[in-house]
Amino acid sequence: MSLNPTLPPSGVDWTQGFSQFTPGERGARRALRQFLREGLDDYANGRDRPDLDVTSRLSPHLRFGEISPHRILLELDKAVAANPRLSAPAAKFRSELAWRDFSYTLLRQQPRLHTTNFRNDFESFPWRSDPAALRAWRLGETGYDLVDAGMKELWATGYMHNRVRMVAASFLIKHLLIDWREGERWFWDCLLDADSANNPASWQWVAGCGADAAPYFRIFNPIAQAAKFDPQGVYRARWLGGELDSYVRADKAGTPNADLRRRPIVDHAFARQRALDAYHNRETHEPD
Template sequence: MADLCRKTSAKTVICSKTFEPVSEESDRELATALADLDVELQCHNTGFLTEPGDIRTKENNPYRVYTPFFKAVDASGALNVDSIPTLSTHDWPALVHWPPSLAIDDLNLKPKKTLSGKDWSEGFSIFKPGEPGARGALRRFLAHGLADYEDGRDRPDKDLTSYLSPHLRFGEISPHRILIELDKAARDHLRLAAPAEKFRKELVWREFNYNILHLQPRLDAHNFRDDFNGFPWRDSDKDFRAWTRGETGYPLVDAGMKQLWQTGFMHNRVRMVCASFLVKHLLIDWRRGEQWFWDCLVDADPANNPGNWQWVAGCGADAAPYFRIFNPTTQADKFDPDGLYRRRFDKSAEEGSHHAPIVDHAFARDRALDAYRRRDRPERDKDDDSD
C-alpha cells in the first residue's frame, strides 16, 4: 500500500475498519507506514452497525447476554435507518493512469479440475463474489425468502436462506444497506414487518459475537466459560473422520456435512444439529469442529464461527445449556419432514443405504450428561482408534 501511494502521489487512504484481532494489528502497522509518507489513513466502520466494545451496560461492563444487548443496540439508534452515516464521494479525484499491476488471472486462483475432469468447486456456484453478487443475493432474498423467513428459516428443505453471510464476511455488502432495504420492504408491504424484524435480530447476533470477540480475542481457542476448561472430551479420530465425511448414520447430520463439503455452506439449523452431534453425541472438543468449519465454509468468520460453536457446546456467551441435546432423528422429522434436504445432499438417503449409526442416541445422551457433571476434572477420555 505504501508503494502504491508513492506511485500515485496519494495523500489519503480510505478503508473499511476491521475488528479482527489480526487485522487490527495490520491496520496499526499500515497507519505507521503511511504516516512516514505523510499519508493520512481514514478507517470507517462500514461493516458493522456498532463498533465492537461500544455497547455497554449502565455499569460500563460488556454485555454477555444477547437479549439485553439487542435492546441496547436498538436504544442506541443503530437500527434506525435515518441515522445511518453516509460518506460523500463526489469530490474524490479519479486517477487517470494506474501503475502496472497483475491481472487477476495471473494469480492462478481458479480451482484446478481433477484428473476426471471435474471441477471440485462446482457446488460453490450459489455464490457470486463481489458487490454485484451481494446485491443480487439481497434482492433475491427480499423477493423470495423474506416473507416466510420468520416461520421457515429453520427449514433446510425450503430455500429461504439469504446467502448474505459470505458477502457480509468479506465486506461486499454492509449491514446498513441490508437495514435500509429491509426497512423499505417492510414499509411497502406490512406483512413483511415481522420477518424483517427477525432478520434484523440475526444481524445483531453477528454484532453480539463480535463484541464477545472483542472481549475474548482468542475465541477460537479458549472457552468463554472457565468451568468448561476441565471438560472430559474424547480424542477419537475415527469418530471425527466419520463426522467430517457425513458417515455418522444419522441422515440429517450426514446430509449437512455433505452439503458443507459440496457447497462450502450449510443451513443454519443443520449447523446447530451437526455441531451438537460432534460435541455431545461424540464428545469431541468443539475446537476441532470449529476448525473444520473454518476450513470448509465460504462464510467462515472469526467471531460467528467460534461464537456459534461455543454457543452449541454450552461454554460460550449466552450459550444453550449443555444438557440441551438435539436428537438428530426428531430434528430431521421436524425440520425436513419429507426428506427433501436429506435426499438432495446425501445419495444414501435417496437410495436407502444409510450407514449404521456410529453411536446410539440414548447412550450418547447419558454419556454427555455424565461428562457435563464431570467437567471440573482435568482428565480426558481417550479412545483407541487403531484400525
C-alpha cells in the first residue's frame, strides 16, 4: 500500500507556519547560503536579538541530517577567506556548533539525559505540581510578554528564537518551580529542531542540574530581558499583536489591569526569592 503524497490534510492545516523551513538537502543548502550572505556579518552582536533576523535557521536541517556540521564549517571557512572581516562572527558561530557536539558528549555519558538529572544533588529538588501554571506557560498566557510571545511562536511555527527559549525555560523552572522535564517534553513535541541531545542538555543547563550548567542563582528577569533584547517590542508585537497593549508593563509593582488574563501569574520578586530558597535548601547527595 502506497501513500498518496497529494492527499491534503483533513481539518485545519496547522503546518502553515512551518513554511519558513524547506525540508531536504536543497533547503538546507539554501538556508546556509542565505545565512552566510545576510546573517553572518552581524551574528556575534545580533544573535541574542529576537527582533532581528540574523540566526542561521539551520537547526532543523542539522537535526534531520539534511546538512552536516562539516559542510557548514567548510562553507564558513570559505566565507571568511573571501571576507576576513567575518572572522569574529564566524568564530562565534563555530562555538555554537561546538556546543551541539558537547550536548552529544553528554548524551553518550548519560543515555537517559531527557529524564535523569546529570547532577545527583538535584534528585531531591522540591519541584511543584501546578497544572494550571503549566498550561498557562504552554499556551503563552503567563502575563510576561516575552515568554508568551515565544510560546506562541513555538506553537505557530515549530521554532523559537534561542534567547527566548532560555527565558521561557527559566520562567517555567525558576519562576514556577515546575520540573524541567515537563518543559523538555513540551519542546520535544513542538520544536521542528527537537534533538535528543540538545533539547535535554539545554533544559538541564538552564535548570542548573546539567554539566557546566548555568548557576542556580541565574534567574532571568523576563521584563528586563524583553527590554534588553527586544527594545522596540518588534518581536513581541509580531506574536502577540493587539494583545500586547493589555500586558502589565515593566514597573516593579505592576499596574492593575482590567484584563485579568494579562496579569502575571506570579510576581517576579516573589518567584525569584522562592527559587533561591528552594535551590539553597535542597538536600545534597554525593555523586556515585
